[in-house]
Amino acid sequence: MKTFLLIFGILFATSCTTKTSNDYARDSEAPSETLSAGFLIVDGVYNSELIAPFDIFQHTIFHTDGGIRVFTVAPNRDTITTFEGLKIIPDFDFTTSPPIDILVVPSAENSMDTDLENSEMINYVTTMGKRAKFNVSLCDGAFVLAKAGLVDGKESTTFPSDVERYRQMFPELIVHENVSFVHDGSLLTSQGGIKSYDVAMYLVEVIYGREVAKKVGKGLVIDWDPANYQFIVVK
Amino acid sequence: MKTFLLIFGILFATSCTTKTSNDYARDSEAPSETLSAGFLIVDGVYNSELIAPFDIFQHTIFHTDGGIRVFTVAPNRDTITTFEGLKIIPDFDFTTSPPIDILVVPSAENSMDTDLENSEMINYVTTMGKRAKFNVSLCDGAFVLAKAGLVDGKESTTFPSDVERYRQMFPELIVHENVSFVHDGSLLTSQGGIKSYDVAMYLVEVIYGREVAKKVGKGLVIDWDPANYQFIVVK
Numbered sequence: 462m463k464t465f466l467l468i469f470g471i472l473f474a475t476s477c478t479t480k481t482s483n484d485y486a487r488d489s490e491a492p493s494e495t496l497s498a499g500f501l502i503v504d505g506v507y508n509s510e511l512i513a514p515f516d517i518f519q520h521t522i523f524h525t526d527g528g529i530r531v532f533t534v535a536p537n538r539d540t541i542t543t544f545e546g547l548k549i550i551p552d553f554d555f556t557t558s559p560p561i562d563i564l565v566v567p568s569a570e571n572s573m574d575t576d577l578e579n580s581e582m583i584n585y586v587t588t589m590g591k592r593a594k595f596n597v598s599l600c601d602g603a604f605v606l607a608k609a610g611l612v613d614g615k616e617s618t619t620f621p622s623d624v625e626r627y628r629q630m631f632p633e634l635i636v637h638e639n640v641s642f643v644h645d646g647s648l649l650t651s652q653g654g655i656k657s658y659d660v661a662m663y664l665v666e667v668i669y670g671r672e673v674a675k676k677v678g679k680g681l682v683i684d685w686d687p688a689n690y691q692f693i694v695v696k
Numbered sequence: 697m698k699t700f701l702l703i704f705g706i707l708f709a710t711s712c713t714t715k716t717s718n719d720y721a722r723d724s725e726a727p728s729e730t731l732s733a734g735f736l737i738v739d740g741v742y743n744s745e746l747i748a749p750f751d752i753f754q755h756t757i758f759h760t761d762g763g764i765r766v767f768t769v770a771p772n773r774d775t776i777t778t779f780e781g782l783k784i785i786p787d788f789d790f791t792t793s794p795p796i797d798i799l800v801v802p803s804a805e806n807s808m809d810t811d812l813e814n815s816e817m818i819n820y821v822t823t824m825g826k827r828a829k830f831n832v833s834l835c836d837g838a839f840v841l842a843k844a845g846l847v848d849g850k851e852s853t854t855f856p857s858d859v860e861r862y863r864q865m866f867p868e869l870i871v872h873e874n875v876s877f878v879h880d881g882s883l884l885t886s887q888g889g890i891k892s893y894d895v896a897m898y899l900v901e902v903i904y905g906r907e908v909a910k911k912v913g914k915g916l917v918i919d920w921d922p923a924n925y926q927f928i929v930v931k
Contacts, residue, residue: 545750
């Protein structure tokens with residue numbers, strides 16, 4: 462199955478918008494100043510979708526100048542209980558949140574319903590997302606970014622079983638499936654779950670280059686080569 | 697690279713002790729009572745090594761009777777700061793820890809040095825590990841299990857870059873490398889990092905069977921088939 466996927470990935474890469482990281486056009490050199498990655502956490506947030514990009518981004522500080530400073534932001538300073546039951550103390554709330562270069566929205570239990578009615582949260586995401594260099598969603602975090610207007614005019618993906626619901630809720634969007642992630646300008650959307658590592662590794666490569674990405678990967682027992690992943694980069 | 701690894705895995709499986717899960721000899725039917733998985737957390741614990749098995753085990757409750765109840769145990773009730781900076785409130789401390797069927801020891805920043813001198817912690821691991829059905833280490837958590845005497849006479853693995861140090865510190869042990877994990881009786885040791893998902897998925901299959909494991913995998917965007925992983929089961 463994996464062999465088939467690899468072959469499919471390569472064929473797809475030559476016939477559509479998918480490409481390997483060798484084709485990345487980086488607008489500038491890797492930044493030497495520290496970037497900030499703010500992770501939105503609410504009750505019911507899924508652990509893996511939070512932790513995968515959190516770890517990948519945090520480990521950059523050991524392999525490049527500057528690197529990425531990671532922190533969590535919650536609606537208030539109350540302890541967050543994740544979907545799986547972990548109790549996390551947020552670093553910041555919406556009123557104390559520092560500037561964010563990379564806004565990360567992991568999925569939560571209610572990302573497709575009641576969280577979308579939380580206007581304070583959606584407003585925060587809209588405000589910070591518009592200022593950020595990158596907006597990253599994992600799994601159903603795409604619903605939150607879409608509700609916040611940050612997917613308008615862009616192509617995206619979400620958790621495989623929720624693609625239909627996503628399309629119904631946001632019928633104007635171009636939605637992909639069967640790819641680990643989609644990168645469209647400032648927006649990166651991932652299927653989530655264990656695939657949450659892929660999009661974060663890719664973004665590290667986009668920002669800092671292949672060598673740094675490979676070092677970060679090694680620390681997490683990932684033999685990073687983007688040719689082994691299926692993803693779409695929208696030109 | 698992946699194609700090569702798959703082929704290597706298959707060859708290895710036929711010539712050595714690796715095998716697919718079709719060969720598992722389960723002593724009994726899947727348990728219908730809830731099992732407990734206690735995760736040892738200390739300051740400097742690595743997020744991914746904690747979260748990967750935490751999520752895999754926790755998600756079993758949606759796919760089988762009973763399933764696995766997960767909780768964290770720390771030396772005391774103080775907030776734990778992980779290696780990557782997440783602040784976690786432990787569920788239990790050593791004096792309040794409930795019985796544990798699956799003892800999980802993720803790596804921490806000092807798993808190879810000062811943590812091993814923490815006799816209270818090592819004694820706790822020894823005591824709980826001897827009573828547990830399974831002891832699981834991720835990454836350098838193997839050093840803690842070995843120090844606690846739970847690897848005695850068993851084969852194991854650890855984080856790739858730390859294999860040499862592991863061998864030097866515990867020269868009497870049979871240590872494997874270049875495999876995702878090693879299963880030897882009650883002991884399961886993983887390379888760690890993203891591979892931490894593999895060993896947890898495997899143990900879910902050992903306990904609950906392939907169908908449950910595939911459902912758990914689907915929720916985390918893992919297309920679970922143990923034939924795609926390299927591991928060693930010691931007879």
